[in-house]
Amino acid sequence: MHTNEFTRRSLILSGAMLGVGLLSSCSRTEPSPLNSPSVPKPSEPADLHARPQGDLYGIDMYNTQAVADELVYIDGNVRPFDGEAKRVLITGSTAGAGQLAAAYLSKRGHAVVAHARNAQRAADVRRDLPALEGVVIGDLRNLDQTRALAEQINALGKFDVIIHNAAEYRLSGPELLNSNSLSPYLLTALVTPPQQLSYLSSNQQLSGGLKLDEIRSGGGISYPDSKLHMAMIATAVARLRPDSQVNAVNPGWIPTWMALQDGPYSRDDLRAGYMTQVWLAEGVEPGSDVTGQYLFHQEIETRINDLLHDENAQDQLLAAYAEQTGVILN
Ligand SMILES: NC(=O)c1ccc[n+]([C@@H]2O[C@H](COP(=O)([O-])OP(=O)(O)OC[C@H]3O[C@@H](n4cnc5c(N)ncnc54)[C@H](OP(=O)(O)O)[C@@H]3O)[C@@H](O)[C@H]2O)c1
Numbered sequence: 001m002h003t004n005e006f007t008r009r010s011l012i013l014s015g016a017m018l019g020v021g022l023l024s025s026c027s028r029t030e031p032s033p034l035n036s037p038s039v040p041k042p043s044e045p046a047d048l049h050a051r052p053q054g055d056l057y058g059i060d061m062y063n064t065q066a067v068a069d070e071l072v073y074i075d076g077n078v079r080p081f082d083g084e085a086k087r088v089l090i091t092g093s094t095a096g097a098g099q100l101a102a103a104y105l106s107k108r109g110h111a112v113v114a115h116a117r118n119a120q121r122a123a124d125v126r127r128d129l130p131a132l133e134g135v136v137i138g139d140l141r142n143l144d145q146t147r148a149l150a151e152q153i154n155a156l157g158k159f160d161v162i163i164h165n166a167a168e169y170r171l172s173g174p175e176l177l178n179s180n181s182l183s184p185y186l187l188t189a190l191v192t193p194p195q196q197l198s199y200l201s202s203n204q205q206l207s208g209g210l211k212l213d214e215i216r217s218g219g220g221i222s223y224p225d226s227k228l229h230m231a232m233i234a235t236a237v238a239r240l241r242p243d244s245q246v247n248a249v250n251p252g253w254i255p256t257w258m259a260l261q262d263g264p265y266s267r268d269d270l271r272a273g274y275m276t277q278v279w280l281a282e283g284v285e286p287g288s289d290v291t292g293q294y295l296f297h298q299e300i301e302t303r304i305n306d307l308l309h310d311e312n313a314q315d316q317l318l319a320a321y322a323e324q325t326g327v328i329l330n
Pocket residue numbers: 023024062091092093094095096097098115116117121138139140141164165166167168179200201202203250251252253254255256257258259266
């Protein structure tokens with residue numbers, strides 16, 4: 001472990017002192033069995049004198065200044081991992097938390113494949129993160145593109161880790177269903193299973209519902225529904241694939257482009273918002289072998305929707321997905 005690290009205590013405190021947000025709240029719980037030292041983390045704030053030039057990191061186009069500053073920080077400070085390098089795929093890694101996890105894991109020496117919605121965004125992320133192993137392309141609002149994306153991913157061979165990070169916020173209900181719910185299901189079912197899967201959820205899962213009729217009819221769902229669905233795909237797959245490590249992760253209400261859609265109010269720690277995914281992917285710290293859980297800042301979160309661990313509800317959700325897509329997940 002590096003000496004220049006956040007301690008886990010400081011990481012948790014930085015979250016615990018902050019307030020409740022709309023996209024996700026900072027709901028700290030009592031320490032769980034996941035008491036462990038932190039994964040290597042940078043300890044210094046971003047060097048604000050080394051801000052990116054030109055369009056690099058897409059400030060005010062697809063990233064906030066905070067995300068761009070963190071990308072600069074990662075580039076200048078993260079050191080190679082001394083364990084076994086992993087092959088990692090991250091959906092929605094052209095911006096925000098997904099791009100930060102991709103940048104961090106690349107700098108650590110892992111082979112990271114990013115995912116972009118189209119060729120322009122693929123070019124952007126290749127410019128932003130030149131160490132990437134590759135970029136796959138597909139707009140998750142379009143299920144034909146999601147199916148084609150699964151083929152692209154399978155053509156690259158098996159991954160050790162897949163992070164289902166992509167999601168959108170202000171979309172119509174049917175588009176949200178495709179982008180945030182049916183697409184992660186389809187990718188999970190169609191892509192060669194990796195050893196580890198993580199699904200980005202949100203504290204808004206608390207007010208989400210199953211919406212089985214809407215899934216079957218291709219009707220509209222809400223963002224909270226979609227974040228419950230992503231978390232329930234995680235708990236269902238953890239049960240169906242006991243040899244895999246599968247978790248849902250709440251990054252907190254962090255200052256990404258998505259959060260800006262509700263104004264500049266995000267309250268949680270940006271670095272902590274992507275480090276749980278990194279901690280799981282590297283899998284070397286005690287506690288990072290957790291599975292079947294909903295995590296917030298490397299801890300098991302207890303404030304969760306009752307449906308999350310309801311096996312009957314999980315089966316109903318998977319059955320509705322299978323009916324709508326014609327694809328069975330096993
Ligand atoms: N920010 C928060 O406060 C917060 C809170 C709770 C949960 N989350 C969750 O954390 C995850 C990451 O969010 P973020 O805040 O980093 O958001 P972000 O900055 O908006 O980044 C989202 C990423 O997903 C991609 N994406 C979205 N829809 C896509 C689609 N239809 N097809 C292909 N790619 C798509 C985006 O591509 P483009 O760059 O091309 O748009 C971008 O790379 C999401 O699952 C989100 O729900 C975020």
